[in-house]
Amino acid sequence: xTTGQRCDDCGTELGARDxxxxxxxxxxxxxxxxxxxxERGQALRARFDARRSTASTVDALKHQTAPLDASGVWxxxxxxxxxxxxxxxxxxxxxNTPLLRRASVAxxxxxxxxxxxxxxxxxxxxxxxxxxxxxxxQARRVNASAAxxxxxxxxxxxxxxxxxxxxxxxxVLVPSGQVALGKLAQTLAYGAHxxxxxxxxxxxxxxxxEAAERxxxxxxxxxxxxxxxxxxxxxxxxxxxxxxxxxxWIVLPAGxxxxxxxxxxxLHEARELGLIDTMPRIAAVQAxxxxxxxxxxxxxxxxxxxxxxxxxxTAIRIGDPASYSRAVRVIRETNGVVLDVSDAAILDxxxxxxxxxxxxxxxxxxxxxxxxxxxxxxxxxxxxxxxAVLTGHILKDPGILLQYHRETQPPxxxxxxxxxxxxxxxAVERVLASARKSETDLQIPRYARNDR
Ligand code: F0G
Numbered sequence: 001x002t003t004g005q006r007c008d009d010c011g012t013e014l015g016a017r018d019x020x021x022x023x024x025x026x027x028x029x030x031x032x033x034x035x036x037x038x039e040r041g042q043a044l045r046a047r048f049d050a051r052r053s054t055a056s057t058v059d060a061l062k063h064q065t066a067p068l069d070a071s072g073v074w075x076x077x078x079x080x081x082x083x084x085x086x087x088x089x090x091x092x093x094x095x096n097t098p099l100l101r102r103a104s105v106a107x108x109x110x111x112x113x114x115x116x117x118x119x120x121x122x123x124x125x126x127x128x129x130x131x132x133x134x135x136x137x138q139a140r141r142v143n144a145s146a147a148x149x150x151x152x153x154x155x156x157x158x159x160x161x162x163x164x165x166x167x168x169x170x171x172v173l174v175p176s177g178q179v180a181l182g183k184l185a186q187t188l189a190y191g192a193h194x195x196x197x198x199x200x201x202x203x204x205x206x207x208x209x210e211a212a213e214r215x216x217x218x219x220x221x222x223x224x225x226x227x228x229x230x231x232x233x234x235x236x237x238x239x240x241x242x243x244x245x246x247x248x249w250i251v252l253p254a255g256x257x258x259x260x261x262x263x264x265x266x267l268h269e270a271r272e273l274g275l276i277d278t279m280p281r282i283a284a285v286q287a288x289x290x291x292x293x294x295x296x297x298x299x300x301x302x303x304x305x306x307x308x309x310x311x312x313x314t315a316i317r318i319g320d321p322a323s324y325s326r327a328v329r330v331i332r333e334t335n336g337v338v339l340d341v342s343d344a345a346i347l348d349x350x351x352x353x354x355x356x357x358x359x360x361x362x363x364x365x366x367x368x369x370x371x372x373x374x375x376x377x378x379x380x381x382x383x384x385x386x387x388a389v390l391t392g393h394i395l396k397d398p399g400i401l402l403q404y405h406r407e408t409q410p411p412x413x414x415x416x417x418x419x420x421x422x423x424x425x426x427a428v429e430r431v432l433a434s435a436r437k438s439e440t441d442l443q444i445p446r447y448a449r450n451d452r
Contacts, residue, residue, distance in 0.1 A: 124161045152314055253315075
């Protein structure tokens with residue numbers, strides 16, 4: 001059973017169906033409270049494993065709970081929303097994202113055992129779907145008439161899609177001129193009422209929170225504890241993919257700090273329930289122009305910093321992260337680290353991930369730039385098992401891609417410029433010959449680039 005919600009700061013208890021997103025007494029953030037599942041350790045692992053191996057579309061037609069098992073979120077429902085009725089659940093399904101190894105990326109980072117958990121493989125192309133399936137399910141359970149969010153783009157695309165699925169109106173507030181093209185296009189196409197706000201993300205979030213309180217719409221931002229409950233499954237799923245052997249490190253990009261909070265909660269529970277024996281360390285990576293959490297970390301969290309955010313990684317262009325206090329606890333509990341990386345390092349890392357055939361959006365590449373930085377400083381050791389989370393799909397931000405690959409003043413190191421030709425075979429032949437020559441010059445056997 002979900003027994004209720006509790007304020008992280010002062011312990012005030014609220015009912016499970018209360019739609020307040022902050023503690024009415026002290027303004028602190030709320031967490032869901034559950035009865036612990038009946039099983040622990042091996043038995044609980046076996047339950048999750050059995051669901052993974054039987055879930056299929058055919059099963060879904062036969063059994064009522066099978067659609068839940070087919071979701072990489074609802075498969076872990078005892079740790080997400082144990083008492084959700086299958087009929088209420090708004091699922092695509094989502095999750096089931098791959099854990100990838102690419103030698104070229106590992107080599108660039110200097111981390112031999114680097115894996116990438118690609119959350120861009122979710123239905124709307126980002127990890128947000130994992131939290132949104134739970135938040136929109138809860139919105140339906142409390143009979144909300146509409147749902148709203150502020151967003152740098154991915155949350156809005158995700159809310160728009162899940163609200164469309166639920167037949168519920170969605171209202172999204174996005175900062176003017178700061179949302180990547182793919183995300184804005186998705187949000188419009190899925191049918192959300194889209195408000196382009198003259199202000200930054202932090203202003204959008206203040207406005208969305210006010211609208212939720214005064215206009216009785218359901219707030220689907222990551223301060224919503226149901227969002228966090230869903231996002232825990234990124235960690236649960238990657239642990240399951242590793243046969244429940246915890247990695248040494250989990251590295252993720254950090255903006256509003258909802259995901260950092262969710263990862264901490266998942267690891268805490270996984271450890272308490274005996275799903276894993278050791279605690280991975282979390283590394284939260286910010287863009288240097290939007291790094292208030294990294295500044296606070298360097299201060300030993302004595303002071304909560306805020307900044308006017310500016311970065312090419314628009315998904316994490318956030319200056320006053322809402323889940324700050326929760327994320328501080330997570331970094332402390334996991335002996336974690338917080339760092340920032342420059343936009344140039346992010347775009348370099350992105351070009352490496354893209355050229356490996358995997359691809360990701362700019363904010364996601366902060367994970368990879370972060371791993372390289374931590375290895376170079378000896379914080380991550382070469383042989384450590386590292387899972388870097390890629391949070392969004394390569395096509396989320398086509399604008400930055402084309403800018404990078406077409407830039408001539410000067411061309412970035414990994415730019416792959418398109419070549420315009422006349423419609424003649426000889427022109428194709430010339431390009432092919434020069435491509436072969438540069439490969440020989442580099443002495444990279446073509447077949448060996450990624451699969452060593
Ligand atoms: N990566 C991507 C691709 C994101 O879209 C976000 C956040 C983050 C990382 C950071 O996660 O905020 O939990 O620390 N995007 C939000 C949005 C803010 O509105 O889509 P966080």
